[in-house]
Amino acid sequence: MTEPLPLGSTIGILGGGQLGRMLSVAASRLGFRTHIFEPGAEPPAGHVADAVTTAPYEDDAALRAFASACDIVTFEFENVPTSALDLIEAQVPIRPGREALRISQDRLTEKEFLQGLGLNVAPYADIPDQAALDAAVASIGTPSILKTRRFGYDGKGQVRLRSAEAAGGTMSQMGGAPCVLEGFVDFSHEVSVIAARSVTGEVACFDPGENVHRDGILHTTTVPARLSASQRTDAVLMAARILNALDYVGVLGVELFVTPQGLIVNEIAPRVHNSGHWTQQGCSVDQFEQHIRAITGWPLGDGSRYADVVMENLIGDDMDRVPELAREKNTSLHLYGKASVKPGRKMGHVNRITR
Amino acid sequence: MTEPLPLGSTIGILGGGQLGRMLSVAASRLGFRTHIFEPGAEPPAGHVADAVTTAPYEDDAALRAFASACDIVTFEFENVPTSALDLIEAQVPIRPGREALRISQDRLTEKEFLQGLGLNVAPYADIPDQAALDAAVASIGTPSILKTRRFGYDGKGQVRLRSAEAAGGTMSQMGGAPCVLEGFVDFSHEVSVIAARSVTGEVACFDPGENVHRDGILHTTTVPARLSASQRTDAVLMAARILNALDYVGVLGVELFVTPQGLIVNEIAPRVHNSGHWTQQGCSVDQFEQHIRAITGWPLGDGSRYADVVMENLIGDDMDRVPELAREKNTSLHLYGKASVKPGRKMGHVNRITR
Incomplete structure (x- = not known):
């Protein structure tokens, strides 16, 4: 697809929250229609969209019908399951592309990617288990922040560690999810x-x-x-x-x-x-x-x-x-x-x- | 109704054109829903509304269902038939009120209303027929503009008269519709x-x-x-x-x-x-x-x-x-x-x- 999408085309949006809602309004200003896919009932974006599909991301038939109704698909949040994206992408382009999602879905991958570009990031360590956490706290120090690698947002899935002692047993609090430890950055x-x-x-x-x-x-x-x-x-x-x-x-x-x-x-x-x-x-x-x-x-x-x-x-x-x-x-x-x-x-x- | 309408209430909009579309977007910004009533298919406002009724203004059942789904009703154009407004108003308030519609739907009534307020308007005359037009052209002069009393917009239902001779037979051009003659205003x-x-x-x-x-x-x-x-x-x-x-x-x-x-x-x-x-x-x-x-x-x-x-x-x-x-x-x-x-x-x- 290299030509601009014609006016009147339909943009699919995965996620029906406020970002989807404001994307939908913006799409209307350019003469596009939107179709929202959202598992939850009564999505805010649905009030200003041309169509809404209410179905879980595991509903293959609903995903296929959604994809076939759209000329392009985008998303308002980064934790759409990979299986759903695979299914949609077989039918219609997803933008931004999957690589950005893959990287930003995982805090460790993201930090490695950013560092690989020569950009500065906070000191960090891969924390698969408590032993790794104890070792990382010793090297990175405290205060520091333990974050789950995936599915965290708005402060969720995070624990602030004020001292090395406070790190003891913290991994069990995280439900055993793989984590990243981030060192303290003294920012203004x-x-x-x-x-x-x-x-x-x-x-x-x-x-x-x-x-x-x-x-x-x-x-x-x-x-x-x-x-x-x-x-x-x-x-x-x-x-x-x-x-x-x-x-x-x-x-x-x-x-x-x-x-x-x-x-x-x-x-x-x-x-x-x-x-x-x-x-x-x-x-x-x-x-x-x-x-x-x-x-x-x-x-x-x-x-x-x-x-x-x-x-x-x-x-x-x-x-x-x-x-x-x-x-x-x-x-x-x-x-x-x-x-x-x-x-x-x-x-x-x-x-x-x-x- | 003196209390503000609660968030989440539904605003009915008569007419589904661009004004209804932009009203609908504005309503969403304040957390309201909208329901569009529009006789024509594929109304622009429908792309950003919570609900759309496609029916003629003569469909009483559709009007009643629309009214019962709305907490307040407004309109995006002034030529909604009176019978439809009567039916809706029996169930739910219409804002602005009917008086403004009554006045603005008729150019003669509007001019009389404005003059009654002590505001200046262009010289005008009631033109029920060709004889009245001939008389009015003699008193108001030319250039002047003959306009149908009702249903004109964006230059439609208007004829510019450049000379008294040009006025001859003009009323038959207007299909016999009652008109108003407006005198020329030398405005900057x-x-x-x-x-x-x-x-x-x-x-x-x-x-x-x-x-x-x-x-x-x-x-x-x-x-x-x-x-x-x-x-x-x-x-x-x-x-x-x-x-x-x-x-x-x-x-x-x-x-x-x-x-x-x-x-x-x-x-x-x-x-x-x-x-x-x-x-x-x-x-x-x-x-x-x-x-x-x-x-x-x-x-x-x-x-x-x-x-x-x-x-x-x-x-x-x-x-x-x-x-x-x-x-x-x-x-x-x-x-x-x-x-x-x-x-x-x-x-x-x-x-x-x-x-």
Whole structure:
């Protein structure tokens, strides 16, 4: 497929959460339709999609019918089972490609990949068992963080180790899942680059955002980030190196720690990213549309920033603040239409124009 | 209904064109669902709505089922048959209210209403037949424009009269439909005010936009418009007077001619308006969300402008320019997903950030 996907084509999206929802809206702006595949009932993305399939990722017939209804398939989260992807890919292209998923699904593989590109990452060690953990704690030191290699997000599947003694028996807490130990990085702040690469290899990055987390979940992203001109250039070049190495098509998020010794890659996410939500109010073309453009073979759009923005996530009970937020000046509300509020659940976000 | 509509409620929209489509997207941002009622197949709004009913406005059973599925009903165009509105209103509130529709559906009623408010309108006359036209042309003069009282839009149902002789026999061209003759207004330019009024009577206006038409169809809207501070204030006060007189709830568009003698009201539209599309890139809360906020009993949002924007409509073959527009700097594309291109059909628009 080298020609741009014609207007009116259908984009399949694996996952029906808020990212799928905002991708679906962006697709509509370009005249595309979307079809959501989501195991859970009442997916938020379903409210703004042309079609929804509610089925588990193990339902081969549903996957085949979904694939045959779509002209291209993408995903809003990186933990789609390989078997489902195999089945879909036999019928219709998946973008971004499988290599990016394979790498980002496993923290160890990801770190090896990034290091192989010559990028700086935190000190890390492969932790298959408790003995490996004890050895790694001795070499990497504490504080450090033990993370499952797979299926972790928003602080889940992580244990912070404050001392070597605290590491004792920790692997059993992780349910025996293979882990990675990450050494402590003395960073001043975290930034992220939302980067896009087109079918033809064109790369475009949004202005880096500065991220603040609370309880392991993104709290705010502020643009512009506190970065020198050379740090900004470094950040963008690092993102571009990752995209090119993966022969990536679509939008990818790169989280970076800012340290006196330079930028250190924390992690990558092969999809639109929470820290890129500010682009909805700050750019002519936001991260969701940029992803749709990339995967459909369109040229990338102009993502240059025309306003200063602070994005704030609305988590769980933050929903109680909606009536007050609705009255705030210079504030765009984005609610995800989730059926119920749970602690730690992302329910929406606001973008505040600050200049 | 005085309490705001709870999140997750369903908003019914009569009409499934591009305005319904963009209303639907705005509703999703606030966590609402939408249900489109549209006689035509494949409505553009259906791609981003939770539900679609495809049925004629004469299908009472379909209307009743639609009404019972909705918590509030609004419309994207003003020519919904009265019988359909009666049936829906027996089950669920319609916003804006029927009075605004009644007035704006008839050009003569509208002019009488505006004049009754003390607002300036072009000289006009009621034209039931050819004799009335001949008499009116003698008093109002030429050039002037003969318009059908009902069902005209985008230059349809209009004949420009260049001379008294040209008026001869014109009423038979109009198929005998009752008309209004409008005298010529020597205006320098046209502006429009997109104004909103909440359930509690709060009024908010977007910055006036300056409109340029081609072949009777809106071509561009530019903000800021060329207006003095006092003209700007006049424009906003005129819009507010109209909203209050109608006890209006929702967004309304007011088109104004700028003349050396002051502002003259051209027409009003009781809905979101093409000349307000620039708000999608220029304001934290756009006209579509403002309408949804108003009709659901939410507070109005902050529609202050944070960027200069030029909106350009893409009509018919303008779609051939999409590949080139997609590469333009500072440009947001909005395509409506219409199945086929026709001359004069609105296919999309672009918003260009100019500062």
